[in-house]
Amino acid sequence: MSEVTVEFPGSGGGNGAGVLAAEPLALLTDIDEFRQGYGKFKSGEWDNSKWQPFRLRYGVYGQLQPGVHMIRIKFPGGIMDVDGVRAVAEANRRWAGAKLHLTTRQAIQIYYISPDDAPEVLEYLCERGITTREACGNSLRNMDSCQLAGVCPREHVDAGKVAQRLALSWIRHPLVQHMPRKFKTTVSGCETDCASTHIHDLGLIATRKDGKVGFKVFAGGGTGGIPVSAVEVADFVTEEQLPAVVEALVRLHQRYSNRKNRNKARIKFLVKRFGAEKFRALFQEEFARALELPQRPWEPLEWRQPTEAPEPISPGGVVAQHDGKACVIVNPPLGLLTSDEFEALADLAERYGADSLRVTRDQNLAITGLDPETVTEIVGVVRGLGFGVEDEPGDVANVVACPGTSTCGIGITNSQNFGKEILDQVQSYTAKPNLTVNVSGCQNGCGLHHVADFGFRGMGKKIGGKNAPHYQIYFGGDARKNGHIGLTGPIVPARLAKTALDLVLDGYATGKVNGETVREWALRLGKDGLKALVKPIEGEIDPENEGLFFDFGEDWTFSPPAGRTAECAAGFEDDDLMRDLADDGLINMDRALAADRNERALVFAREGFRYAAERLRIRVGLPGTDDDSEELVISTIRGADEDDTGVIDALDGYLETRVAAEAGGDPAPYREALALWIDTAAEMMARPVTVEAFDPTAFDKSGGVMDLIRGS
Template sequence: MQSFRTEIENPVVAKDILALEAKIHEFKEGKLDEEKFRSLRLARGIYGQRQPGVQMIRIKLPYGKVTSNQLRRICGVSDEYSTGRLHITTRQDIQIHYVDVNRTPELWSQLEKDDVTIREACGNTVRNVTASETAGIDVNEPFDVSPYAHALFQYFLRNPISQEMGRKFKVSFSASDEDTGLSYMHDLGFIAKIENGVRGFKVLLGGGLGSQPRHADELFSFLPSDKIIPLMDGVVRVFDRFGERKSRAKARLKFLMKDIGLDGFKVLLEEEQKAVPYTSYPIDAETYPKIKIGDAVAPKVEIKDQQTFEKWKSTNLVPQKQEGFVAIGIKVLLGDFYTDKARLLADLVEKYAAGEVRMTLRQNILVPYIKEELVPFFYTELEKMGFVEIGYNTALDITACPGTDTCNLGIASSTGIAEELERIIKKEYPHYIANPDVAIKISGCMNACGQHNMANIGFQGMSIRTKNKLVAPALQVLLGGGNLGDGNGRYADKVVKVPSKRGPEALRLILDDFDKNGNGRSYADYYADKGQMYFYDILTHLSDADNLTPEDFIDWGTTERYEKAIGVGECAGVVIDLIATLLFESEEKIENARETFEEGKWAASIYHSYSSMVNSAKAILTAEKTKTNTHIGIIKDFDTKFVVTGKIDLGSSFEELVLQLNKNEPTEVFAKGYMENAKTVLKKIEAYRKQELVEA
């Protein structure tokens, strides 16, 4: 493996990329534990695939915004290091697959030339900050949330308080009370509001999907915009210290909220306020880049098929609050498109629109700032690219994760069944092509990357076993979810599990019943009226596994017999580190504390020192085979086993020493003294460990 020369001007980014290259070298030479390397690469957007020897790279795109230059850069990287396919995620990222891990530093270096990062796109970090794709153009928005989403993204990128949490942390911004950012299913959700002329947000806390979805609690009905970053700083600190770390199934913020309740969380949040470096963090929205419309003169065009054009306009045009402009929605089947078309799109919007596109939460593309008179021209150009499929954000627009195509956790195909269901809707239910009310979503497993459990009609990949112990692919059918607006939503009920090949028949029965009895109501309201058992009675006969045919044992999109094969999930994997690796890591954290201290970043230095002390304690507790589920648990257990017993003398309790963190403001004096404490803790633990090994 040869080293490469990074040409990145930003020294922080360059150092980060070179550090990744060094860690890859260490791993290849057997000097870095495999599990530790996994944790490190995940925090840099490098995710293991179902296929051995290659990686998926997740490119982090705050609130889905991509400029023409950035899109061309992503295309170049995909062609050079991947397969030329770009996959849009339900968190407005772009993923590329089949990448050699050895080439990831140079790949990252290429992306950063146009200010595109993969840092913290995966792993136990603050993930991509998502937002309504209509932010800035939404006819109902009180103001553009883009500057606020961007400021929050920048604040937490590389922030030491959010690098090694128990699990991932997700944030969203909604442009209006329609809550198209889906605040109720996020760890933190912000909905734009104005009170007494002041910009701010309704704040939702502790939501999540997965196998146990939880509706977020309302933390504030209104919080001024200068308070949102200090708030999240405190929330992340609480989650980092009190959140579960051992059991991945219980490690999200929603489980902490379930354990201690909203009031209990507020108490912990208040205790962190002295440690938070800012009480106010004003965000100057006026400095956010202004829109500049391309001035190229578009040729006049003639629409040959006027009827098809009008149908497309009815489903794919999105109104803008800016007079004379509309946005165009591009329906991207399963979120997959290719670099040849992406380059053409980048050039088109640069010349004739605002030089940007938005990746959407439903795996589509939105092109804002199209002059109304240029809609026919854009239609003809997009038609050449294959980008004029009707049904943007309608029932025909099915969301699906990659499932068993590339994901280690996939149980059953999600992309295969999605294509079949779209085919059925087009052919048998054309009246749903323009229906924006019914949302259909599919996930290949319980982790809900396809957001199936908040859909009106959802499918989750599973398996089913016959009496003869044969295993076939299956789908859990979920019904009744939906976004109710202003931070309110319903999660879907699990109704019945059916063999995958019966998924289309299940959809037919559901839509036939709705057509017959819906009476103009929304599907969510209709389901709420009828109830779970009504639909169970309609669908239960499809669940019979005693009469499966040979075809039922072949999943959608494949010709081979189904075999349930689940790998090690990496979306938020919690790793067990070797003791020596942990202690070495504590040294690195102290070095980080020193560097940030010298840069005058007192709060960052303090948190690096805190992380070092907890990490050192974790190492010695791991040696004693003591559970290290939470930071607060590590702190208390270290006192019980080592300080109270006199094995290690710190001059005070470990808890008193460490939790000076939230009892002092982040000053230079405190940061320096706290760093010395971290050095002392590490030195004494290393000495104890060395003596322990000698006596052993």
């Protein structure tokens, strides 16, 4: 067999060993592609249905406010150096119009970006090694990890490095550009599970089994309108197998998830569809297939023996690291900072020799690698900037909130303003000092209201026949315990939610027995008991009280966002998906040949051919279905493109070399013919479609297209 080099996307050359190096996180070619796409949109060549999913893959998100964008900046594991922090601060200062926002998935968002400025922002960040690629859209999103990854005494391994390596293994891969829906991954460095694996599409927990180090694998978790805890699909995999774990789940997602209803297209719906046992079996089968093929190289991780230490709490204050250094966790309320404040924290980190800065999943900022002798001084500087650092649990308010209607197009309530309103209420709560209160502006749950001690979910509900903002209260969620999704409780008007919070806090403080957790207490009370807690506010729900129809911080009467579609659920054109899957077929053929799996290589080649052929059928307005025979596909193309010698020659060349390869001949010519066929389809798709591109006499011929149209 001829020597085969696997050409992963964007890598630009082989090493002769069948697998290439991981992708760089930031590539200037991404910016070139984005500029080209934006140019096509501005010129009218692309409509919004083409432009929207394209820009989302580059982290450019629509806002509630017309004519501006939010840009989401992606940091795997939330890990940044001081130069990265300064770059984000400067980008926000130059082009944005608000405070930057630390998110619950360890990314950073900046707002009010002019569409014409977006390419400049992306280029500025990219030149400094920072990416927004696949931070939004139906892609493999930012890889999360524990907030103390790499420094926590309890960890087996640095989960942040795992997140970074997986990100580099999959960024730009054609398989993950146009998935049925987004795919979220997180990594925990030990069984404490600070990274909340049970609410992710894929969760990895570092562990030891029979003296070996590796990971447990969980899949199918999620919050949103239907919160579900993940199921275990593998009790142990080695670190080198992690890219294959991702591949197996992504391929199941592409193959089986719902492409017609994106509201039912997450991994959790596959678990529901097949049942946990069947889904686990499907994963194991796909995982075994992925293990047969080369992956990008995996540099061995450094494992350690965990040592005794208190379980990390949030925010956390000053934490002793396992290497003798210290970490200071900074609490900017609700994760909001100005550029000057963010830059000042970078200056502080540099001045005191910090190793890194981390965005945490609860919207805080961890500064790691500090000399314990300087911690008191550092804490003083941080507090001088106006940010909290805990001395004792609870003396900094632990409130998490998504933006809600401050910027989000599908937000129902202004969760961010409500979060600001309750900061003082939550602080120093003696009944549970490390209390968590999370607020989401809608059912999608970006504020993680399902996994807090007390969660608030924004919704609309009528008072006297008129729409008013409301919150539903959730009780006893836990981000670290699988199955501990918050219990649904009463619904209260948004303007009375502060009073409702006081009532439930008092109810728990005075009503818990024998050290009950919030969840145990809520389960004992039941729905009727929880509803009774807020009964005192019923007398204040008066349709004549106009204040009930205004949300916190808003000066307009409440109106629910009827008919709005979430940006992250945007569809995409079928041709974009076919292009990606054709490229994936060619990549997989190369991988199979490199592993001497010739039979699988031939299967992948047929898949790549079919997807490229579907592009040509889409081009002439004759798309088919997955059930169409290959004979029908080929006859459609011959009828539509019979006068284009380039297409017909590429088609005939592919078919001729396939016959030889499937008869046991050298697969190398077949591989080259497939590559030419895919390139020919791409070239045809780039041409404008004209009437002459389709031969009307095809309708007068029997068989193929004519029989399909006649239904014969």
